[in-house]
Amino acid sequence: MIEHEQNAEQQHPGGDLERGGEALAALAHLKSRSLEALRGRATFQPIHDQDIVPVLPCESCHDGGLRAVGRVRGRGRWQRVHACDTCGMLHLFDLPNAPPANPLHE
Numbered sequence: 001m002i003e004h005e006q007n008a009e010q011q012h013p014g015g016d017l018e019r020g021g022e023a024l025a026a027l028a029h030l031k032s033r034s035l036e037a038l039r040g041r042a043t044f045q046p047i048h049d050q051d052i053v054p055v056l057p058c059e060s061c062h063d064g065g066l067r068a069v070g071r072v073r074g075r076g077r078w079q080r081v082h083a084c085d086t087c088g089m090l091h092l093f094d095l096p097n098a099p100p101a102n103p104l105h106e
């Protein structure tokens with residue numbers, strides 16, 4: 001367990017990490033039309049329960065955390081979608097190294 005967490009932190013320095021399932025559970029109560037619109041995009045890919053995703057501080061309410069939702073493709077690049085579990089603010093972060101399509105190998 002400890003080794004696993006250390007490895008994860010090395011990949012994402014400076015941020016907390018959680019499972020995709022935890023992020024989705026934290027956002028389950030959130031009612032956001034903007035988020036629903038994003039989820040409705042043709043290029044939207046939801047995160048998976050076992051994905052390791054960063055939790056980032058929300059700069060809008062300075063209270064909640066930005067939990068990962070999934071990612072969308074726009075303007076030729078992938079962006080990971082985060083939503084604040086407190087105020088519902090959406091943030092998109094560029095994923096420069098993401099593969100162009102079908103990144104999930106199951």
Ligand SMILES: [Zn+2]
Binds near residue numbers: 058059062065
């Ligand atoms: Zn917030």
